[in-house]
Amino acid sequence: MKASWDIFCSVVDNYGDIGVTWRLARQLVAEHDVAVRLWVDDLQAFVALCPEADATATQQWRQGVEVHLWPQEWEAAQVADVVIEAFACKLPEAYLLAMKARPVPALWINLEYLSAEDWVTGCHGLPSLRPDGLKRMFFFPGFEKGTGGLLREADLIARRQAFERDPQARRAFLQALGVYALDGAHLISLFAYENTGLASWLEAMAAGARPTHLLVPQGRIMGDLLRWLDVDQLPLGTVEQRGQLSVQALPFVRQEDYDRLLWSCDFNAVRGEDSFVRAQWAGRPLLWHIYQQEEDAHWIKLKAFLALYVKDLSAPAAQAFTELWLAWNAGADMAHSWNAVLEHWPEITAHSERWCLQQAMQADLAQALVLFYRNWI
The missing domain is CATH 3.40.50 (Rossmann fold)
Structure with a gap:
């Protein structure tokens, strides 16, 4: 039985x-x-x-x-x-x-x-x-x-890799969500708790040298986003442009489609535990908004993961990545650390895939x- x-x-x-x-x-x-x-x-x-x-x-x-x-x-x-x-x-x-x-x-x-x-x-x-x-x-x-x-489902990494090898599948998935990003734009997903540091990050992306298309599933970060955009609402599918930054609200999607969203993006900001793990399986650079605990106990957990994750990065890349995570979780100014991460983008991107495959061996x-x-x- x-x-x-x-x-x-x-x-x-x-x-x-x-x-x-x-x-x-x-x-x-x-x-x-x-x-x-x-x-x-x-x-x-x-x-x-x-x-x-x-x-x-x-x-x-x-x-x-x-x-x-x-x-x-x-x-x-x-x-x-x-x-x-x-x-x-x-x-x-x-x-x-x-x-x-x-x-x-x-x-x-x-x-x-x-x-x-x-x-x-x-x-x-x-x-x-x-x-x-x-x-x-x-x-x-x-x-x-x-x-x-x-x-991790047994076929998860194989499914993700097959999706990555099929640009048409990625394009069709994004278009089904109403996403039409500019060629060459960084595609970033944002799923987070309320965060006072968001404005500085958005300003840094808006002033960046490369276009960024920010996809924001419905969630608790939306209030901070609306305040920075200075709009009362951001209807689903609507795109607001600020400098080099395009901001688009997405519907809350089922888990299978959220996986595909993470696979489609160049960088994923996630929160909690479930999306944190799924972002690691996406093999992309990520930013974790950890759930706050009493007496700041979450900082111990955050720093323990960071110490493990950045071990194989070069010292400058590890420092940039760590400072970005600490600034984000402290609600602090993110402009400097974000621009530092961009300087090490190829190394951090390659590391994200290596980390994913290493974890998949367990x-x-x-x-x-x-x-x-x-x-x-």
């Missing part, structure tokens, strides 16, 4: 949590032939990523995954063989009681947030025994051996989870 998996997702940060768990659920079904129930407490966020889904359904099947609305009042449900508590979302008490009563223990996994910090490899796979006898295993995605790896997150379960039983 197929192993059964329950994945619990509480939508905290718009689309990050559901983005990761929805990708994971689909991949487990498609590549590992397991039965997956995805429990989600906000179906509106799910519909944004899977437009054919029904935001009012308490249960529905989507791409082989049984998707359930996480009820406020939990009723009895059969416990799965593997239970994934995504990002410490806290399982319902009734479900925990059912886990205790299960004749054969379920594998309970706390799927943690992605981090490049040194301690991750030492904590990955460790158990935590509760006073009630239930045992929870901690599973850490990561960038190095000894972690759970990154979410087991992906879904594969690592399945192997972890097989070893556990």
Whole structure:
């Protein structure tokens, strides 16, 4: 019989949590032939990523995954063989009681947030025994051996490379979104939280030597963008021109199309965890807007990744890249660091592809989870 998996997702940060768990659920079904129930407490966020889904359904099947609305009042449900508590979302008490009563223990996994910090490899796979006898295993995605790896479908890199070899496919995809960029223009995507440093970056691009076409999917950065443009709204598809910079708003698209958008651009500004990982698989230079945490704990995570990522860059390129990321996440002036990155553009671009291929040599997150379960039983 197929192993059964329950994945619990509480939508905290718009689309990050559901983005990761929805990708994971689909991949487990498609590549590992397991039965997956995805429990989600906000179906509106799910519909944004899977437009054919029904935001009012308490249960529905989507791409082989049984998707359930996480009820406020939990009723009895059969416990799965593997239970994934995504990002410490806290399982319902009734479900925990059912886990205790299960004749054969379920594998309970706390799927943690992605981090490049040194301690991750030492904590990955460790158990935590509760006073009630239930045992929870901690599973850490990561960038190095000894972690759970990154979410990556088995054919992802091959699909991206095939897309890159087909200029007509790229052109058709962009035109379907209403994007007609000038020949020779830098194409940049921008998906970010609110950021006071945006204005300085936009001004630097507007004053640049090369045209830039900025694509902005609907999201929280839009207010800062409208203020800089000095307009009340930017209807979807409309292009606003400021110097060498063209700005265009795009609709929020499903995950598969967002991947293609990242593949189509020369540079991608992303936020959170899901789009951060997908931008790395795009093999393009990227800029990460990390989710802010209390007491500035996010800076430790950001700097840990930067230290790992820039190791193989030349010192000047590494400095330019690092300063750009630090300025962006501090909401500081970005003009100097952006222009410095442009000076090292070919090196940083080549490095982005090398990093992608190096990471793809590791087991992906879904594969690592399945192997972890097989070893556990």
